Amino acid sequence: MTFFRLLSVLLTLALLTPVPAVEAQSNQGPLRIRITEGVIEPLPFAIPEFIAESPAAAQLARQVSQVIAADLTGTGLFREIPASAHISEVTNFNAPVQFADWKAINAQALITGSVGVGSGGQMTVKFRLFDVFSEAPLGEGLQFGGTQDTWRRMAHKVADQVYSRITGESGYFDSRVVFVSESGDKANRAKRLAIMDYDGANVQFLTGNNALVLAPRISTAGDRVLYTSYETGRPTVFELNVANVSPRALNLSSDAVTFSPRYAPDGRSLIYSQSQGGNTDLYRFDVNTGQRTRLTSSPAIDTAPSYSPDGRQIVFESDRSGSQQLYIMPATGGEARRISFGQGRYGTPVWSPRGDLIAFTKQNQGRFHIGVIRVDGSGERLLTASFLDEGPTWSPNGRVIMFTRETQGASGAPALFSVDVSGRNLKRVPTPGPASDPAWSPLLQ
Amino acid sequence: MNFKAIIAVAGVALLSACTNADRFSDGSGAGAGAGAGAAGDPTSPAYFQQTIGDRVFFEVDQSTLTEAAQQTLNAQAGWLADNGEFSALIEGHADERGTREYNIALSASRANAVSDYLISRGVASNRLSTVPFGKERPVAVCSSESCYNQNRRAVTVVQAGGGAGF
Numbered sequence: 001m002t003f004f005r006l007l008s009v010l011l012t013l014a015l016l017t018p019v020p021a022v023e024a025q026s027n028q029g030p031l032r033i034r035i036t037e038g039v040i041e042p043l044p045f046a047i048p049e050f051i052a053e054s055p056a057a058a059q060l061a062r063q064v065s066q067v068i069a070a071d072l073t074g075t076g077l078f079r080e081i082p083a084s085a086h087i088s089e090v091t092n093f094n095a096p097v098q099f100a101d102w103k104a105i106n107a108q109a110l111i112t113g114s115v116g117v118g119s120g121g122q123m124t125v126k127f128r129l130f131d132v133f134s135e136a137p138l139g140e141g142l143q144f145g146g147t148q149d150t151w152r153r154m155a156h157k158v159a160d161q162v163y164s165r166i167t168g169e170s171g172y173f174d175s176r177v178v179f180v181s182e183s184g185d186k187a188n189r190a191k192r193l194a195i196m197d198y199d200g201a202n203v204q205f206l207t208g209n210n211a212l213v214l215a216p217r218i219s220t221a222g223d224r225v226l227y228t229s230y231e232t233g234r235p236t237v238f239e240l241n242v243a244n245v246s247p248r249a250l251n252l253s254s255d256a257v258t259f260s261p262r263y264a265p266d267g268r269s270l271i272y273s274q275s276q277g278g279n280t281d282l283y284r285f286d287v288n289t290g291q292r293t294r295l296t297s298s299p300a301i302d303t304a305p306s307y308s309p310d311g312r313q314i315v316f317e318s319d320r321s322g323s324q325q326l327y328i329m330p331a332t333g334g335e336a337r338r339i340s341f342g343q344g345r346y347g348t349p350v351w352s353p354r355g356d357l358i359a360f361t362k363q364n365q366g367r368f369h370i371g372v373i374r375v376d377g378s379g380e381r382l383l384t385a386s387f388l389d390e391g392p393t394w395s396p397n398g399r400v401i402m403f404t405r406e407t408q409g410a411s412g413a414p415a416l417f418s419v420d421v422s423g424r425n426l427k428r429v430p431t432p433g434p435a436s437d438p439a440w441s442p443l444l445q
Numbered sequence: 446m447n448f449k450a451i452i453a454v455a456g457v458a459l460l461s462a463c464t465n466a467d468r469f470s471d472g473s474g475a476g477a478g479a480g481a482g483a484a485g486d487p488t489s490p491a492y493f494q495q496t497i498g499d500r501v502f503f504e505v506d507q508s509t510l511t512e513a514a515q516q517t518l519n520a521q522a523g524w525l526a527d528n529g530e531f532s533a534l535i536e537g538h539a540d541e542r543g544t545r546e547y548n549i550a551l552s553a554s555r556a557n558a559v560s561d562y563l564i565s566r567g568v569a570s571n572r573l574s575t576v577p578f579g580k581e582r583p584v585a586v587c588s589s590e591s592c593y594n595q596n597r598r599a600v601t602v603v604q605a606g607g608g609a610g611f
Contacts, residue, residue, distance in 0.1 A: 186586040212581055215545055228549075234576045235549060257553055257577060260546040273550065275577065278508065278557025280550035301550040317547065323506070324547055347544040361544050387588070390544050406541075408588035437545070 031108055031131035031138055033077050033167045035399060035422075042079035043166065045072065046107035048090040049083065050125070053116035057123070060148065061115035064125055064155040068111065070199065071159035071173040075400075076425030078166075081107050093126060099135045107132050111162060121147050125154045129162050139165045152201055153444070160443070172395040173198060176441045177402065178216040178225050181205065182414060182434040191436075193227060195242060198395075198440065200430035206245050213238075215391070215437045217262045222441040226250075226261040226270060235259040237272050252285055252292065260303045264331075265311045271295070273303040282316060284331075295333035306350045306358075307331065308375075315339075315349040315358050326360060328375065339377035348391055353442070354398035357421065361390040361403075370403045372421060383423045387412075391436070396443040402429060404436040488528050490603045497524045501559060503597040506543070508554035510562055518559060521601055522566035531603045532572045535559045538600070540593035541580045552599075553577035559599040 033043055047069050052061040072078040088101035093114040102110050113127035128141040142161060144154045153174055160171030181194040181203075191213050193206040206225070207213055214235070216227035225240045232249060237258045240247040252258045253274055261272040269286045282295040282302045296302040300320035307314055308331075315328050321338065324345040329336035340346040344364025351358055355375075362369040362382060368389045371382040388406040395401070399421055406414040414436040416429035429438070484491040493499060498521070501514035510518065525531060537556030539548035556575035564570050585592035 187583050189581070214549075214579075214581070257549075259549050273546065275550055275553040278554040278561070280553060301547060301554070303546045303550050304544070319547075324544075347547050363543070366542075388541065410586040410588075412586075412588060 031134065031166060035077065035167055035169060040077060040424075042073075042077055043108055044079050044081050044106055045109035045111060045162075046081045046086060046102060046105070047072075047111040047113075048086060048088075050113035050115050050127075051090065051093045053114055057115045057117045060117065060123060060151055061113075064115055064151060064158070065113070067152055067155035067199075068113075068127075068159045068162070071156060072162060074199070074427075075163065076420060077163075078109075081105055093128075097130055097135075099130075099132055102130075102132045109138070109162070109166060111158075113158065117148065121149070123148045123151060123154070125151075125158060127158045127161070129165055152197060156197070169399065170397045170443065172397045172400060172440075172443065174444050175396050176218075176222065176444065177393075177416075177429075178206075178218050178439045178441070179416060179431065179435050180213060180216065180437045181432065182436060183209075186410060186412060193225065193240065194432075194435075195225075196431070203432055206240055206242070207247060215260065216439045218439045218441045219263045219267050220265055220442055221267060222444060224263075224267075225439070226263060228259040228261070235275075237261045237270075250285070252283070258283075260305065262306055264307050265309055271305040271307070271314060273305070282314070282333075293333070295329070296336070304348045308351050309353055309355045315351055317347045317349060324363075326358065326373070339373060339375070340380070341377065342380055350392050350394060352394050352398040352421075353396060357398070359392035359394060359401050361392065370401060370419065372401075381423065383419050383421070384417070384426060389417075391438070393438050393440045395440055400425075402438045402440055404438065406436070490531070490605075493521070493524050493528075493531075493601075493603050497521055499602070500598045500600040502594060503555055503599070505540075505593075505597070506551065508551060508558050510558055514559075515562065518562045519566060522563050522568050525563070525568045525572065525603070528603075531605055532574070533563070533568075534602045534604065535563075535573060535575045536582075536600045536602060537575065537577045538582060538584075538596055538598050539578075539580045540596040541583065541588070542593060543580060545579060548579035549577050551577075552579050555597075555599045559601065563601075 050061040050065045052058040069080050073080050085105050088098040090112050110130040110132050116124045124145045126143045129138045131138045144157055156173035159173045163171040175198045178195045181192045182189050184190045190209040193213050196203040211229050211231040214228040216225050218225050228235050229238045235257045237250045237252050238247050239250055256274050256276040258272055258274050261270050263270050269284050271284050273280050274283050280301045282305050284293045298320045300318050302318045305314050305316040312331050313328055314331050317324050318327050324347045325338055326340040326346045326349045327336040327338050344362050346360050346362050348361045349358045357372045359372050362371050367385050369382040370384045370389050370392050373380040386405055387408040390404050392401045392403045400418050402418045404414050405417045413434040416435050416438050418429055419426045484495050498517045501517050535556045537552030539552045560573045560575050583596040585595040
């Protein structure tokens with residue numbers, strides 16, 4: 001007990017307070033995944049079911065352990081050694097770890113924990129992470145507390161800690177995704193805004209079926225959503241407060257179509273497309289002053305803008321050269337620099353939260369791809385290929401991209417998929433039905 | 446352009462002979478031209494839709510009007526001149542082979558091309574409004590060119606009321 005201490009973090013209601021900064025210890029033993037490496041053998045870990053501190057905590061303990069394991073294995077970077085292979089049984093959170101037993105089954109990381117329930121619907125989750133082959137803890141033990149209805153978030157927080165300590169990068173599990181839930185015939189789809197946890201749990205609908213909605217974007221703080229709605233009869237930028245689910249038209253133009261909005265990183269302004277007289281240009285709207293500024297004035301289609309993480313530049317698509325291509329310009333407008341020069345058409349650019357890459361949709365020879373390219377236009381890589389892939393959105397740590405994949409034909413339907421920026425670990429994201437246009441939030445606070 | 450001036454007319458037009466009818470009629474503002482009167486009545490929206498031709502088609506990734514499109518629009522302009530009590534909502538559409546935002550912009554450009562042409566043929570601009578639907582409302586749902594070329598369209602939906610006339 002001398003090499004770590006438990007930190008208590010009180011979580012009240014659904015609001016989780018920030019975890020005090022816990023630096024992974026300078027322990028640089030073998031327990032390390034470097035995500036940038038070309039080929040990765042998933043790191044084997046064991047997570048014996050968390051100890052229930054009382055019989056009433058048994059089910060939560062089991063569920064929390066399962067969500068942590070699912071988070072980690074879902075990355076493709078970790079592989080769980082099933083409980084049936086465990087030699088040691090952990091019956092006490094504070095008992096010494098039998099490292100030999102975990103080495104014997106080649107578990108490189110060991111996660112132990114306990115779950116307790118208190119009065120008034122409260123619960124606590126404690127965990128420790130061990131580097132089995134160094135026979136040492138990796139980082140400090142942590143304790144999360146909150147109401148029982150936030151148990152999934154506590155599990156995601158634990159998984160984020162484990163991911164972060166082993167990879168050296170921030171995690172992405174305690175995050176949410178806003179998307180468009182679709183239903184009905186292909187010629188007359190009904191579309192509603194919905195929000196869910198990053199793994200598809202806790203789906204909540206944010207709008208009704210009465211009007212088409214398109215392409216939501218979530219604010220940096222995760223509290224507001226921008227989207228395009230046909231509620232007024234024509235495409236109009238709306239904003240919705242997630243907490244009280246109150247939508248409002250932003251009134252960006254009295255007579256023009258507005259769409260493709262996105263927040264500035266500081267949330268104080270937004271950029272969007274406005275289409276007037278058949279021409280589509282980019283504009284900025286200052287939330288505080290209400291001032292609108294035109295940023296482009298080419299006779300071409302300029303749309304799908306996205307800020308750099310520092311808010312100083314905007315990447316967007318334009319067909320000013322004859323076909324859809326990617327351009328970067330200063331956030332105040334001005335001369336734009338084309339960065340895409342490969343074959344085909346490039347659209348929907350989104351700047352990585354790390355700042356290093358831009359994700360895009362590429363259309364070439366009848367196929368659609370999600371790809372990434374460096375900010376200087378070099379290093380284009382295609383991560384996916386299908387009949388129709390489009391609309392990438394970044395995980396909070398810039399390591400995973402979620403996007404829409406739609407199947408072809410009369411019965412074709414969209415679904416959400418995710419893929420590592422390496423191109424590995426392509427998989428479907430569970431949704432209640434057909435879904436499109438994901439927008440991934442930052443890590444929740 | 447005043448969207449509020451577009452008043453949906455109650456009653457469903459008889460479109461039995463129409464092979465090209467819109468398959469949608471939701472509350473989004475899209476829909477087949479609805480109005481009183483059978484297709485045999487040359488002042489009816491049904492006649493406009495079926496005999497005059499309510500839609501024009503575009504090449505891939507283009508919003509320029511083909512010669513065939515211009516002929517259809519000449520007839521539309523003539524009908525609108527004869528039926529001054531109607532206004533028109535021009536819906537722009539795109540096929541599914543494009544990204545969502547780009548297709549909104551492209552279909553806005555298509556609808557505007559139609560509007561501009563009708564204005565050039567004498568239709569008062571205050572009788573016309575446009576709305577882009579991108580790839581959100583296809584009429585043909587197969588994933589081949591035989592459907593795509595039906596979906597790359599601008600549909601002129603005539604509705605009673607709203608217009609100031611010539």
